[in-house]
Amino acid sequence: MKAEIISIGDEILIGQIVDTNSAFIAKQLNAIGIEIHQITSVQDNEECLVKAFNKAKSKVDLVITTGGLGPTKDDLTKKTWCTYFQDELILNEGVMSHIEEIFEKYVKTPILPADKSQAYLPSKSIPLFNKYGTAPGMWMETSECVFISLPGVPFEMKSLLIDEVIPQLTKRFKTPFILHRTVLTYGLGESAIANKIEKWENQLPEFIKLAYLPSLGRVRLRLTARGTDEDLLKNEIDAQIKDLHTYIGDIIRGYEEDLGLEEQIANLLTQNKLTLSTAESCTGGKLASTITEIPGASAYFSGSIVSYATSAKNDVLKIEKEFIEKYSVVSAEIAEEMAKRTRVLFNTDVCIATTGNAGPTKGDSDADIGTVFIAISSRVKTESFQFNFGTHRERVTHKAVNKSFELLMDFLRANLTNLVA
Amino acid sequence: MKAEIISIGDEILIGQIVDTNSAFIAKQLNAIGIEIHQITSVQDNEECLVKAFNKAKSKVDLVITTGGLGPTKDDLTKKTWCTYFQDELILNEGVMSHIEEIFEKYVKTPILPADKSQAYLPSKSIPLFNKYGTAPGMWMETSECVFISLPGVPFEMKSLLIDEVIPQLTKRFKTPFILHRTVLTYGLGESAIANKIEKWENQLPEFIKLAYLPSLGRVRLRLTARGTDEDLLKNEIDAQIKDLHTYIGDIIRGYEEDLGLEEQIANLLTQNKLTLSTAESCTGGKLASTITEIPGASAYFSGSIVSYATSAKNDVLKIEKEFIEKYSVVSAEIAEEMAKRTRVLFNTDVCIATTGNAGPTKGDSDADIGTVFIAISSRVKTESFQFNFGTHRERVTHKAVNKSFELLMDFLRANLTNLVA
Numbered sequence: 092m093k094a095e096i097i098s099i100g101d102e103i104l105i106g107q108i109v110d111t112n113s114a115f116i117a118k119q120l121n122a123i124g125i126e127i128h129q130i131t132s133v134q135d136n137e138e139c140l141v142k143a144f145n146k147a148k149s150k151v152d153l154v155i156t157t158g159g160l161g162p163t164k165d166d167l168t169k170k171t172w173c174t175y176f177q178d179e180l181i182l183n184e185g186v187m188s189h190i191e192e193i194f195e196k197y198v199k200t201p202i203l204p205a206d207k208s209q210a211y212l213p214s215k216s217i218p219l220f221n222k223y224g225t226a227p228g229m230w231m232e233t234s235e236c237v238f239i240s241l242p243g244v245p246f247e248m249k250s251l252l253i254d255e256v257i258p259q260l261t262k263r264f265k266t267p268f269i270l271h272r273t274v275l276t277y278g279l280g281e282s283a284i285a286n287k288i289e290k291w292e293n294q295l296p297e298f299i300k301l302a303y304l305p306s307l308g309r310v311r312l313r314l315t316a317r318g319t320d321e322d323l324l325k326n327e328i329d330a331q332i333k334d335l336h337t338y339i340g341d342i343i344r345g346y347e348e349d350l351g352l353e354e355q356i357a358n359l360l361t362q363n364k365l366t367l368s369t370a371e372s373c374t375g376g377k378l379a380s381t382i383t384e385i386p387g388a389s390a391y392f393s394g395s396i397v398s399y400a401t402s403a404k405n406d407v408l409k410i411e412k413e414f415i416e417k418y419s420v421v422s423a424e425i426a427e428e429m430a431k432r433t434r435v436l437f438n439t440d441v442c443i444a445t446t447g448n449a450g451p452t453k454g455d456s457d458a459d460i461g462t463v464f465i466a467i468s469s470r471v472k473t474e475s476f477q478f479n480f481g482t483h484r485e486r487v488t489h490k491a492v493n494k495s496f497e498l499l500m501d502f503l504r505a506n507l508t509n510l511v512a
Numbered sequence: 513m514k515a516e517i518i519s520i521g522d523e524i525l526i527g528q529i530v531d532t533n534s535a536f537i538a539k540q541l542n543a544i545g546i547e548i549h550q551i552t553s554v555q556d557n558e559e560c561l562v563k564a565f566n567k568a569k570s571k572v573d574l575v576i577t578t579g580g581l582g583p584t585k586d587d588l589t590k591k592t593w594c595t596y597f598q599d600e601l602i603l604n605e606g607v608m609s610h611i612e613e614i615f616e617k618y619v620k621t622p623i624l625p626a627d628k629s630q631a632y633l634p635s636k637s638i639p640l641f642n643k644y645g646t647a648p649g650m651w652m653e654t655s656e657c658v659f660i661s662l663p664g665v666p667f668e669m670k671s672l673l674i675d676e677v678i679p680q681l682t683k684r685f686k687t688p689f690i691l692h693r694t695v696l697t698y699g700l701g702e703s704a705i706a707n708k709i710e711k712w713e714n715q716l717p718e719f720i721k722l723a724y725l726p727s728l729g730r731v732r733l734r735l736t737a738r739g740t741d742e743d744l745l746k747n748e749i750d751a752q753i754k755d756l757h758t759y760i761g762d763i764i765r766g767y768e769e770d771l772g773l774e775e776q777i778a779n780l781l782t783q784n785k786l787t788l789s790t791a792e793s794c795t796g797g798k799l800a801s802t803i804t805e806i807p808g809a810s811a812y813f814s815g816s817i818v819s820y821a822t823s824a825k826n827d828v829l830k831i832e833k834e835f836i837e838k839y840s841v842v843s844a845e846i847a848e849e850m851a852k853r854t855r856v857l858f859n860t861d862v863c864i865a866t867t868g869n870a871g872p873t874k875g876d877s878d879a880d881i882g883t884v885f886i887a888i889s890s891r892v893k894t895e896s897f898q899f900n901f902g903t904h905r906e907r908v909t910h911k912a913v914n915k916s917f918e919l920l921m922d923f924l925r926a927n928l929t930n931l932v933a
Contacts, residue, residue, distance in 0.1 A: 101721075101723055101734075101736070102723065102725055102734070103535070103538070103551065104538055104548040104549075104550070104551060105538055105539065105542045105548065105692065105736070106534075106535040106536060106537070106538030106539025106540070106541075106542060106548075107535075107539070107692075107694075107725070107734070108535065108725075109530060109531075109532050109535040110530075110531065110534075110535070110551075111530050113527075113531075113553070114524070114527040114528075114529065114530040114531070115527060116527070117524075117525055117526055117527030118526065118527025118528070119527070121526045121527060127525040127526065127527075128525075128555075128560075129525070129552060129553065129554055129560075130524065130525060130531075130552070130553035131551070131552050131553075132534070132550065132551035132552075133550055134549075134550075135723070139549075143550075146567075161702060161724060161726065162702060162703040162706065163702050163703065163706045163724040164706070164713065164722075165721075165722065165723045165724060166724075198701060200700075200701075200704060203703050203706075203707045204707075205703035205706055205707060206703045223904070244726065246904050246906070246907050271526065271528075273528075279621075280619060280621075281582060281583060281584050282583040282584065282624050282626035282627045283621060283624060285583065285584045285585070285624075285626055286624045286625075286626060292585065300522075300586075301585075301586065302522055302523065302556070302586045303582060303584040303586060303587075304523055304528070304529075305582065305665065313522075313523070313528070315522070315526070368824075369818075371797075371800075374801075375800055375801055375803070375804025375805075375809070376792075376797035376798070376799070376800025376801035376803075376804060376816055376818065377797070377801045377804075378797070379792075379797025379800070379801075379818045379820070380795075380796055380797035380798045380800075380801045382796070382797075383796025383797060383798075383818075383820060383909075384796075384906075386871075386872055386905060388796070388820070389820060389821060389875060392820050392821070393820060393821040393823065393824045393827075394817070394818040394819045394820040394821060394824040394828065395797055395816070395817075395818035395820075396815070396816075396817060396818075396828070397790075397797065397800045397804075397815040397816035397817075397818065398815045399800070399804060399809070399810060399813050399814060399815040399816075400810060400813070400814040400815060400858075402814065402859070403789075403814045403815040403858055406814075406857060406858055406859055407815065407817070407857050407858060436827060436828050437821075437824055437827055437828060438823070438827055450807075451807055454810060483644070483667055484807060485667070485805075486667055488804075488805075
C-alpha cells in the first residue's frame, strides 16, 4: 500500500511554520508497512487541492491530508471535498453534541454559527472522533483510493491518527513489512565510512537498502528491508549488521530504534536508581529541557543550575572569583567545579556540566569561539573533555548537547558497577 | 515569479527527520517577492525526481531542491541532473582546491575518491560556493525554468541560500512585492474573532488575503498583500490594521514581523539595562533555553535554577520543607518563593518562575494535571498567576512557556518606570 501526505496551508508555503505533521504521519504509516510515495504541501486554495488529489490518486492507494478544517473562511477542505466527491454537507448530531460539550466545559463563551458549522460533514464521509477539538477527521473511500482528512493542529492530528486512523487501516488492509534499523556511528565522516564498508555495501541483497544520514558529529546508517516474510527480513538484517561490525565495529556506538540516546540514558538511570543533575553555561538550559521532555524524568532528574553569566558561577555556585580569573571561565577547571558543586547542591549521583563560547563574540573568555569543555562528576570520579565545535553559534550549542549525552552514556557504562555499589 | 521547493530524501518520507529546510527557503524567497506554489518531498530515486522536475517546470519558473548531494551511493542528485539535462560531470578545479583545504584544516584524514567526486559537476551548471562543506550548490537555466540544487545539511543550505542564491535571484529577476503582517491576539478563539471582525473581513480589498493561525492560547491573524506598488500595499495594509483595532483592539497584543515576543523582551531588557533570571520546575529548562537561543542573551540573562525534583526546591533554593508541605509544591506560594529566592541568588532585576504538573501522573502534588503557577518577582513587587493548560504533557509545557513570556512582557511594560528608577 502506497500513500501520499498532503499538508494544506499558506502558512507552510510562506515559511511561517515548519510542517512537523507530515513527518509524524509518515513514521506512523511506515510502522504499519505503508510506504510514503510523496509529501506535498499546497496552498489553501480549492484548485490547488483538487489538482493535488488528482495527481495523488493516480499514484497511491491512500491520501492523508492535514489542515483546512477550522471554522473560519480560509479553511476550505470540506468545501473542496464536496466539489471533488460531488457531495453535500449534512449535520452530524454526534459531532454537534461534542462541540456543545467542549464549549460548556472549556471555552465558556456562547457557541457561534461558525462553531456549529464544524458539525456539518460531507454526507458520504465517515467522521473520525476528535477528542481534543471541534473539527472531526473524515474518511472517504472511492474505488481507487482512500481519502482521510485530519486537522492541522498537531496534538489534535496526532490523537486522531493514533486512536482512529491507524487501528482502522490495520484492520482494513493487509500490508507488507517494512523494517528499519539505524546503526549509530561516530568519529568518521560519511565518505570514509563508505570507503571502509564498500565491499559489504555491494553484497547487500536487493530487498535491503542502505542510507547514510550525517548530522553534527554523528553518521547514522539506515538499513531498510521490505518484504512479506517478517522473520526472514529480521534474520537477514540482523546477519548483515553483525557482518557490518567486522568492518567498522570500532565506531559503532549503538542502534537507533525507538529509543534515542537520551531515552537510553533515562532507562539506565531509572533501572539503577541513579540520580542526575546538570550545570549549564553555553548550553543554556538545553540539557535540562532535553531531559525533561521525556515523561518520567522526575524519577532520576533533580534539576539544573544554568549559570549563564560569569557572575552566576560565583553568585550561585560560589566558585571563587580568583579561581575563575586564574583559569578563565571557559576551562576544564571551571567545567569540573561546576559539575562537582552542582552535584553536591542537588545531592545527585552524577552531574554533567558545560562551559564554552558559542559566539558570535568572544564574551568573558579568551577561548576561541567554538571551544567547549564538558565535565562529568560523580563520587567515583570527575572527568573533563575539550572540544572545538566550529564558528556557527546554533551548531556549537547543538553539538555540545549531543556530545554531552554521548559522554554521559560512556561514563555511565564505564562506571556503573562503582556507581551502584 | 513562482517557485517549487523539492526536498529529496527517504529520511523525510519515512518520518525519520522533519523537513525544516523547506520552511526556511520558503520564507527567504517570499521576502524577495517569489511565491511558493508547492513544496514536495520525494524519495532518493532518479525516476521520482525526474517526474517531480517535469511537473514542477510546467507550473513554476524556479525549482529549488535540497539534498542528495553527499559523497555516498544513495546521493543521486548530480546523476539525475546529468540524465535530465543531457549533461556530463566534469572536474571543477576551484571546488577541488576547496575540498583539499577542508580536509587539510578540519578533517585531517586522507582525501578519498568519494570526496574528490564532490568536485565533479554537470558541465552546464554554475557551481555555488559552499563555505561550510564539500558539496557545492548548482544553478542551471533552461528556457522554461531556473533549477537550483542545494545540500540537505541545514547550516550548509542556509549559508548557500543567503550568501549565493538570494543575491543572484534579486539581481537577475524583477519580482512583485509580497507583504505579510501578522497581528497577535490572545484571549479569544478563532471563531469568536471571525464573528467580531466579519464586517471588516468582508470589506478587505481583493489584493489582501486574511488567514487565521490558531496556536496554544494565541490566534495570529495574517494579512498578505500582493502587488507592484510597495507604498500602496504598505499604506493600505496599515490602514486596514488600524481599522481592525476598532473591532478587536482589546485583544491585540502586538505584531509579529521579524521579532518574536522573546526577541522583543530581549530588546526591552537590553535597552533598559535590566537583568533576568528564571526558576523552573514544570518547564524544565525551556525558559532558559528559549532565552539563550537569541544571540546576545548574555547581556541580560544571568541564568536559571531548574528545581525539577521537589527535594531540589529545598536543597538548592532552601525553601523550608514545612513550607512546601503546607502549601504543596504546585502552588502560588511556592512559585513566588522560587521567583524571589532565585532573583536574589542571581542578583537580577527580574525573575520568572514556573511550577506545575504537566502529567502524565500527579507526582508530588495533589494539583490536577495541567495546573501551572507562574510567578514574577522584582524588587518592586512579586505577582503570581494560576492556569490549567489541559491534560496533554507536551502541550502543558509549551503553553506554560508561551504564557510565561506573555506575562513577563506585560510585567515589564507595566513596571518599567519603577524598575529602571
